[in-house]
Amino acid sequence: MRSKNETKRSKESSSGTLADVSLEAVGKLLRRCNKTGRKKFENSLRQCDSIGKSESGAKRDEEDVDSRVRGNSLETAGGSKDAKKKVSWEEKVDRESFQCSFTDTKEELDDADWEDGPVPILNSVGDHEVTIELNETPDSTRRKRIRRASAEDKELAELVHKVHLLCLLARGRLIDRACDDALIQATLLSLLPVHLLHISKVAKPTVKDLRPLVFWFQNNFRVRSTSVSKSFYSALTFALETHEGTQEEIAALSVALFRALNLTTRFVSILDVASLKPDADKTEYSSEDASRSSRGIFSTSTPMVARKQDVSVSLGKSPSCNERDNVCGTSQMGSCRSKDCHPTSNNTPPKGSCNAYEVNDRMLDTLACGAHHDISEAVLNKKSQGLKRRGDLEFEMQLKMALSATAVPTADREMGSGVNYLNGNENFSYSKRMKRIVSEESRNSSQSISTAVGSRKVGSPLYWAEVYCKGENLTGKWVHIDAINAIIDGEQNVEALAAACKTSLRYAVAFAGNGAKDVTRRYCLKWYQIASQRVNSIWWDAVLAPLRDFEVTATSGSVHLEKEHTGSSSGHEQAKSLNISDRAVIATRNSLEDMELETKALTEPLPTNQQAYKNHQLYAIEKWLNKDQVLHPKGPIVGFCSGHPVYPRTCVQTLKTRERWLREGLQVKINEHPVKELKRSSKVHKVQDPESDNYVGGNSKRTIELYGKWQLEPLDLPHAVNGIVPKNDHGNVEVWSEKCLPPGTMHLRLPRVFYVAKRLEIDYAPAMVGFEFKNGQSYPVFDGIVVCAEFGDAIVEAYAEEEERREAVEKKRNEMQAISRWYQLLSSVVTRQRLENLYGDSSSSVASVSTKSVNGKLDVQVDGSPNDEQSLACQQDVHENRPAGPSAAMPENHEHVFLTENQSFDEDNLVVTRRCHCGFTVQVEEL
DNA sequence: CTGACTGACACACCTTTGGGGGGC
DNA sequence: TGCCCCCCTTTGGTGTGTCAGTCA
Numbered sequence: 001m002r003s004k005n006e007t008k009r010s011k012e013s014s015s016g017t018l019a020d021v022s023l024e025a026v027g028k029l030l031r032r033c034n035k036t037g038r039k040k041f042e043n044s045l046r047q048c049d050s051i052g053k054s055e056s057g058a059k060r061d062e063e064d065v066d067s068r069v070r071g072n073s074l075e076t077a078g079g080s081k082d083a084k085k086k087v088s089w090e091e092k093v094d095r096e097s098f099q100c101s102f103t104d105t106k107e108e109l110d111d112a113d114w115e116d117g118p119v120p121i122l123n124s125v126g127d128h129e130v131t132i133e134l135n136e137t138p139d140s141t142r143r144k145r146i147r148r149a150s151a152e153d154k155e156l157a158e159l160v161h162k163v164h165l166l167c168l169l170a171r172g173r174l175i176d177r178a179c180d181d182a183l184i185q186a187t188l189l190s191l192l193p194v195h196l197l198h199i200s201k202v203a204k205p206t207v208k209d210l211r212p213l214v215f216w217f218q219n220n221f222r223v224r225s226t227s228v229s230k231s232f233y234s235a236l237t238f239a240l241e242t243h244e245g246t247q248e249e250i251a252a253l254s255v256a257l258f259r260a261l262n263l264t265t266r267f268v269s270i271l272d273v274a275s276l277k278p279d280a281d282k283t284e285y286s287s288e289d290a291s292r293s294s295r296g297i298f299s300t301s302t303p304m305v306a307r308k309q310d311v312s313v314s315l316g317k318s319p320s321c322n323e324r325d326n327v328c329g330t331s332q333m334g335s336c337r338s339k340d341c342h343p344t345s346n347n348t349p350p351k352g353s354c355n356a357y358e359v360n361d362r363m364l365d366t367l368a369c370g371a372h373h374d375i376s377e378a379v380l381n382k383k384s385q386g387l388k389r390r391g392d393l394e395f396e397m398q399l400k401m402a403l404s405a406t407a408v409p410t411a412d413r414e415m416g417s418g419v420n421y422l423n424g425n426e427n428f429s430y431s432k433r434m435k436r437i438v439s440e441e442s443r444n445s446s447q448s449i450s451t452a453v454g455s456r457k458v459g460s461p462l463y464w465a466e467v468y469c470k471g472e473n474l475t476g477k478w479v480h481i482d483a484i485n486a487i488i489d490g491e492q493n494v495e496a497l498a499a500a501c502k503t504s505l506r507y508a509v510a511f512a513g514n515g516a517k518d519v520t521r522r523y524c525l526k527w528y529q530i531a532s533q534r535v536n537s538i539w540w541d542a543v544l545a546p547l548r549d550f551e552v553t554a555t556s557g558s559v560h561l562e563k564e565h566t567g568s569s570s571g572h573e574q575a576k577s578l579n580i581s582d583r584a585v586i587a588t589r590n591s592l593e594d595m596e597l598e599t600k601a602l603t604e605p606l607p608t609n610q611q612a613y614k615n616h617q618l619y620a621i622e623k624w625l626n627k628d629q630v631l632h633p634k635g636p637i638v639g640f641c642s643g644h645p646v647y648p649r650t651c652v653q654t655l656k657t658r659e660r661w662l663r664e665g666l667q668v669k670i671n672e673h674p675v676k677e678l679k680r681s682s683k684v685h686k687v688q689d690p691e692s693d694n695y696v697g698g699n700s701k702r703t704i705e706l707y708g709k710w711q712l713e714p715l716d717l718p719h720a721v722n723g724i725v726p727k728n729d730h731g732n733v734e735v736w737s738e739k740c741l742p743p744g745t746m747h748l749r750l751p752r753v754f755y756v757a758k759r760l761e762i763d764y765a766p767a768m769v770g771f772e773f774k775n776g777q778s779y780p781v782f783d784g785i786v787v788c789a790e791f792g793d794a795i796v797e798a799y800a801e802e803e804e805r806r807e808a809v810e811k812k813r814n815e816m817q818a819i820s821r822w823y824q825l826l827s828s829v830v831t832r833q834r835l836e837n838l839y840g841d842s843s844s845s846v847a848s849v850s851t852k853s854v855n856g857k858l859d860v861q862v863d864g865s866p867n868d869e870q871s872l873a874c875q876q877d878v879h880e881n882r883p884a885g886p887s888a889a890m891p892e893n894h895e896h897v898f899l900t901e902n903q904s905f906d907e908d909n910l911v912v913t914r915r916c917h918c919g920f921t922v923q924v925e926e927l
Numbered sequence: 928c929t930g931a932c933t934g935a936c937a938c939a940c941c942t943t944t945g946g947g948g949g950g951c
Numbered sequence: 952t953g954c955c956c957c958c959c960t961t962t963g964g965t966g967t968g969t970c971a972g973t974c975a
Contacts (some may be wrong), residue, residue, distance in 0.1 A: 017940045149969090153937065278970090609930055614968095627966075642931085658944090729946050774960075778943035 153278035161535055164273040166543070169509065169516060173547075175252050176267050176511035178233050181794035185260035187240055188253065192219070192261075197432035200261040204471035207479055207489050210263075217257060218486040221250050221921040247484055251463030264468035264555050266478070266513075268519065270498065271463065271507035276533055460501030461485070461494055466510055466519070468555065468589070475592055478510075478522070494523040505528045513554020516547040527604055528616050552590050606639045606646055613641065615732040620649050630653045630675055632708055655706035665739025666712040720744035720788045725765045732766040746792045748799075749784035751804075756799045760790045833922055897918050 149157075178184070189197070196213050199205060224244045226237060236252055239245025245253065251267065258265035452544050461482060470476040480491040487493070496503045508520045517538070525532055534540065547792040604618055611620040622631055632653045637645040655675055658668050711730045718726040719742060724743045727733060734740055747767050757764040771778040787795060896916035903914045912924045 147938085154938095611930080728944095732944080755939075772941065773962090774945095777945075777962085778941095780944045 011863050055133045090650050128501055149278035157274070157278040158276055158535070160274050161276045162539070165271060165507070165535065168271040168273060168507075169543070169547070170267050172267065172271070172509055172511045172516060173514055175248065175269075176230055176255075176516075177514060178236050179252050179255040179259060179267055181233070181236075181256065184236060184253070188257040192216070194256070195259070199263070199627060202471075203469070204476075205263060205469050206471035207469060209471070210467060210469070210479070210481065213257075213261070214254075214481055214483050214488055215486055217254055217483045220482075221245070221253060223247050223250055231673065233921075248463050250484050251465065251482075254481070255465045257464055257468050257483075266510035266512040266517075266551075266555070268464050268466050268480075268508060270460070270462045270503060271503055271509055272460075272503055273507065275619060276535060282887060297674045371535070375446070393859060414473075440711040458557060460498050460503035462503070464494075476589065478519075478593060480523075491523050492525065495525055498736070504530060504533060510551070513550050514547075515550025515552070515554060516544060517551045518544055519597065521600045525605070526607070527601060528612050528618075531617065532615070532859055608641065609733040610644065613646065616649065618649050619646050620652050621646055625652060625833075626654075628676070628679060628688050628706060629653065630655060632675075632710065653708045653710070655708050657706060658702055660708060660732075661712055662715065663736035663740070665715045667715045668707045668711055672707060672711040675708050677703040678704060678706065715739060717742040722790065723788045724763050725786050725788060727765045730768075731778070732768045733781070734768050735767045735783075735786065741786065741894060744789055745786050745788050746789045747784060748792065750796075750799055751784075752802075753795065753799050754785050754794055757785055757787060757791075758804050759802075760791075760795065760798055762787060762795060829922065829924060836923075894918055896922075898922070 028560070040324055133432045192213075196216055199209055199213055202209050221243050224239075224246060226246065228238055232252075234248075235245065236249050239249040240253060248269075251269075255265050255267040292519065314577055330819045397489070431597050444504075461484075464480060464482040464484075464487075466478045467481055468476060469479045471481060479489050480494065481488050482490065482494075494508075495505045505516065505520065508523045510517050510519045520530070521527065588751075602618065605618060607613060607616065610624065612620060613619055614624045619638065620631070621641060623644055629652050631647055631651045633651060635647065635651070639646040661668065717740075720726060721744075725733065733742065738747070741747055749767070754764060754766065764787045767784045767786045768780045770781045772781050773779075896918065898914035898916055902917070903912055905912050913921055913923045916922065
């Protein structure tokens with residue numbers, strides 16, 4: 001259950017890497033999330049308990065509940081029969097309804113109506129275990145309430161989404177930095193055949209130039225299911241050494257190779273973050289193992305930390321249990337280069353190959369490759385016969401779909417174009433591979449491939465490269481290169497492929513030079529589908545803004561590199577030597593890409609379903625407009641959807657009432673009629689017309705009149721004349737903004753300024769700046785005054801004087817108050833001393849000591865600090881505690897003197913004891 | 928299977944110009 | 952006596968977004 005997974009995660013995340021720190025941070029969030037759920041769960045259980053108690057009297061405490069919630073071993077039998085009953089009851093409940101998924105349990109418990117049906121549980125007799133039948137009845141399904149996500153859930157989901165995004169951004173930068181590593185790049189270059197090195201000298205590389213390189217790469221590097229090291233850099237070097245790595249590592253190697261060849265390259269990653277909507281992920285995986293559902297957000301996406309054990313263990317159970325760790329799915333199917341499949345491959349087997357990963361790889365390769373299709377079929381058949389779980393069936397379909405999505409478009413394009421991309425000495429036959437894939441595809445199709453999308457995110461394209469090909473188009477172009485699957489310039493297929501693998505292409509981010517840029521628009525054809533799944537664009541832009549600068553700088557540096565081909569000079573020197581024309585090129589390149597992405601955004605195809613138009617950024621259907629929206633002008637019609645004309649969103653105008661426009665400093669033109677009239681609510685009727693019996697439909701309006709922007713003109717308020725501020729019916733001025741001020745007046749937002757205006761006998765009006773809604777009523781909120789502009793300076797000047805005077809008075813008052821309080825304090829000190837002398841001492845004789853009330857003068861020094869002694873002379877009745885002997889000798893009007901050397905300080909009680917030589921002591925608490 | 932439609936639910940927004948009593 | 956400040960009490964209707972279910 002949850003706690004076990006958490007423990008496991010915390011154990012794994014002990015290395016302190018960025019990923020681990022991120023994981024931990026997100027873990028906290030999740031714990032907070034689960035805590036909320038747990039509270040409800042506990043409440044539900046308590047309700048449960050109360051039922052149990054009422055019927056059996058079994059005693060349970062909260063710890064019991066906690067122990068159950070934590071999924072620890074169930075409470076063992078107590079000594080009594082009741083206790084035993086309780087255990088069986090719990091076991092049964094655990095089995096029946098609290099199975100596996102904590103969140104599911106919470107849902108069920110929340111939804112259960114505990115009051116309606118008392119569960120006949122604990123009324124059995126004897127030692128027999130009690131069985132609870134929780135059969136679904138038609139009533140229960142009818143009464144089943146759907147728990148909707150609350151605002152808190154949504155906020156939490158958004159928080160998780162943002163944290164996850166930041167983590168993945170950081171991860172992307174980490175990979176990008178590793179791709180710049182000189183050693184890795186040099187190693188890659190050393191592996192590259194000589195004939196492929198020429199590409200670094202091509203001034204304007206094109207897609208055609210890159211093809212041999214990409215296929216050489218794909219032929220020499222294969223995808224493995226899991227990473228072997230926690231450090232990405234070491235994992236990358238290991239992948240380089242073994243020619244095997246995760247999808248992420250292989251993609252990174254391809255980027256490093258392109259960069260080594262002086263190609264301007266970005267590492268692109270789909271940030272497959274946790275959903276912005278609460279419970280969306282849970283729903284998505286509802287059919288999967290419950291253990292997986294509680295694994296946290298990182299399980300749905302790019303693994304931040306390799307989970308070796310998860311893989312090996314999960315594979316034992318099901319070949320599909322680890323979605324992203326077994327990421328080789330499609331990729332390996334697409335590339336399909338296990339040694340069995342490719343005897344001609346020059347892959348070197350990984351060191352220490354006899355391990356879990358090797359087994360995983362082999363299993364998945366076996367599953368994926370046509371050569372072993374029978375085996376996979378047998379495995380799948382066995383599974384479907386044995387378990388018949390929906391998730392397994394879906395996974396089976398998923399594999400097929402992913403395969404088709406990867407293979408077919410590439411095959412079509414490559415075969416259709418008839419380009420022979422291979423050099424003569426390449427012994428790998430791409431067409432053969434494609435044939436095999438296609439043949440497998442046909443076999444699969446015979447098994448009634450359902451288009452139902454599965455629940456597994458296996459094999460989705462998550463990482464690729466973007467190479468800037470100056471030879472493409474006239475101006476150059478960023479070209480998508482998926483070296484893992486040898487897909488070049490296939491940007492239009494990425495979305496479909498990802499969708500087939502249940503990965504939503506919400507964020508595609510390109511990394512370069514330690515920076516990043518959102519390039520989702522390039523790969524997303526249906527923006528309207530993902531727009532609502534993305535985080536607030538203002539926040540996202542703010543996050544990316546500094547990273548974009550880095551990215552621009554990095555890709556601009558490469559411009560110079562391409563131009564000059566000065567391989568010997570360092571990047572830094574090159575950057576320094578950038579001249580103005582280069583910068584122009586850079587600006588053009590960046591702006592061109594921005595334009596390209598913007599154009600894509602503006603040329604989105606029309607959605608085919610009506611609901612998509614509801615919040616579509618570009619198009620609108622009249623039917624789906626809000627009540628305060630109209631089409632103006634009503635045209636042009638850009639298309640039709642289900643018979644409804646589609647208009648550009650720019651035609652949609654928002655209407656407002658006169659009063660609302662007034663707040664924006666606009667007023668409705670004379671003779672303009674309302675565009676739309678809405679019915680007022682009944683409550684407004686009452687407010688406006690409390691004596692409804694007398695209502696004759698006169699001035700009071702039963703409709704809300706709405707006006708459009710085109711019916712407005714700038715506000716024309718009455719001018720201030722002869723120093724008189726024009727006021728409204730309520731005797732004030734509504735100051736919603738500066739535009740609402742009558743001409744010739746000014747707003748003075750100063751506290752108590754009205755007093756000054758009144759004193760100077762200047763006309764003013766309270767400035768009403770808004771309303772406060774309390775007790776079902778709204779009250780105006782005032783802030784400062786509105787006066788004629790000519791009196792502004794005079795008032796401000798007088799106000800300053802007034803404030804000075806007021807502050808002086810205030811200061812004097814404070815001082816007086818301080819003196820008064822000191823007096824009170826010292827009085828109480830003296831009183832306390834007197835009482836202590838009277839009653840405080842332990843010996844009874846003290847009480848009998850004769851005390852003498854004198855009207856003495858007390859000089860008390862109070863230590864603020866040793867150097868700053870404050871003395872106060874207080875006339876005070878003092879009860880002195882005189883020791884029997886010397887006191888008698890003291891004169892009647894003795895004046896106590898407390899010398900510093902005679903005082904002592906009690907550190908525990910912070911009490912200073914001062915002593916007069918006469919024996920009189922006074923205790924003062926240190927403040 | 929998809930999309931249109933409907934009902935239910937959660938939540939945000941809108942509403943829009945006090946009055947009495949006590950202290951100073 | 953007049954002014955100022957605090958406290959009283961704590962809406963509810965409507966629109967919108969979202970989701971699930973049903974039906975064509």
